[in-house]
Each structure stands twice: as structure tokens, then as C-alpha cells.
């Protein structure tokens with residue numbers, strides 16, 4: 450099983466450096482995964498993260514045809530709705546690169562009237578990709594990219610929400626998201642904590658206070674600092690490094 454090494458916090462004074470560094474990190478993870486397994490499985494978040502991904506556009510060495518893209522969470526809205534994480538990522542990156550459409554795994558919005566069925570269908574989409582190939586209890590994504598909201602949520606795992614204790618499911622749903630829209634599906638902590646690599650990409654002055662709490666007060670149990678999922682090692686451990694005054698930062702599982 451993957452044993453995460455200590456996470457590293459990178460902070461950048463200039464947002465362009467964050468975008469470049471993130472692109473290099475993703476390409477390195479992609480190269481390593483393709484060399485080992487011939488494919489690269491990545492889960493991406495929406496929100497402000499989407500804009501940080503465009504450093505990948507036109508970069509040499511990206512083997513788009515080997516990518517399998519899932520969403521760390523998705524808002525249950527039509528895929529072309531302005532709140533859709535897929536739409537955000539598509540507008541910022543996916544529509545601008547030669548990735549086969551069938552390698553982009555979106556929710557099936559036609560099931561929106563029954564969100565449980567919709568979440569089940571997305572879980573089955575993951576099972577099709579991971580279960581036969583990896584035969585593990587939980588999928589092992591090569592990389593999961595997460596954001597952190599100003600309230601401390603990550604993916605659609607919100608502080609204090611019962612979904613934080615989900616131990617079995619790969620994909621869960623929520624109908625009472627404190628941040629609109631209320632209906633969402635999300636990867637669960639066991640999935641996040643089984644990933645080979647996890648990176649939190651946090652940008653902007655509005656995130657400074659919450660990141661300080663995540664890093665300095667893990668006992669508060671905010672979603673990004675949770676490490677009590679039974680079994681697998683967590684890649685969301687507290688950093689030992691000092692907190693920097695962040696304009697933007699990238700917090701990632703370190704290379705071994």
C-alpha cells in the first residue's frame with residue numbers, strides 16, 4: 450500500500466509561479482504513472498482550482514490520450530451550467546487539449562431526479578475504471594487535486610457534516626450543501642486517502658485564515674486536516690513546516 454511521505458507546503462508570491470509549478474507536478478505524476486501502468490488516473494476539483502490548471506495547455510510531455518479524468522466532486526446541475534465543476538474545468542482546460550471525450554468521466558445529469566441513483570452511477574463509473582484493473586477495496590487514483598473553501602470544505606466534504614464519517618462508499622451525495630448549489634456528489638475520505646498523491650491547491654487572500662487553521666489546529670478536524678480514516682494512511686497530515694503568509698500555495702504529497 451502507498452505510504453505517503455510528509456506533505457510539503459509550497460507558497461508563491463506570484464500566481465503564475467503556482468500555475469507553472471502545479472503543471473510541472475502534474476506532468477511528473479503523469480509520467481511516473483504511465484511508465485508504471487500505462488495510464489494516468491486523476492480526479493480534479495472545480496471552483497478556483499480550474500483556473501490554476503491552464504499551465505498544462507501546450508506543455509510538452511503531456512500524454513492526454515492516457516489520461517482518465519474524474520471529478521473529486523460535482524454539483525448536480527446540467528454539465529453546461531455555470532456552477533458545474535465539469536464546465537469550469539472544460540472551459541479552462543479540457544476543451545483546449547486533445548483529451549478523448551470518453552476519458553472525461555462526468556456525472557449522468559439525466560439521473561438528477563434521484564441523486565442516490567446518480568451517485569451510484571458515478572461510483573459504477575469509477576468501478577469500471579478501477580475495480581478490474583487494480584482489484585483494491587478502494588480506487589487508487591494516481592493524483593487527486595483538491596481545493597479548500599474559505600469555510601474549510603474540500604471536495605464537497607463540509608466541516609461537521611455526517612459525510613466526513615463515510616467509510617464504505619466511493620462516491621457519496623449531499624442534498625444540504627452549505628454552499629450552493631445544495632445537491633452535490635463527492636469522493637469520500639477513504640478514496641481521497643487511498644490516492645497515490647494528493648495536492649491541495651489553495652489560491653487567494655480569502656483562504657489565508659482557513660489554511661492557517663487547517664495547518665496549525667488539526668485538532669479542529671477541518672476536512673483537509675482529517676487523518677482519522679481507519680486503515681489507510683492519510684495524505685492529509687499536518688505539516689511540520691512553518692505557516693507562511695500565503696498569497697497562494699500548493700500543498701502536496703511529497704515525492705518519495
Ligand SMILES: O=C1O[C@H](COP(=O)(O)O)[C@@H](O)[C@H](O)[C@H]1O
Nearest residue numbers: 494495496497498596597598604
Ligand atoms: O464548491 C466547491 O468548492 C471547493 C473550493 O472552491 P474555491 O472556489 O473556494 O476554490 C472546490 O474545491 C470544490 O470542487 C467545489 O465544488
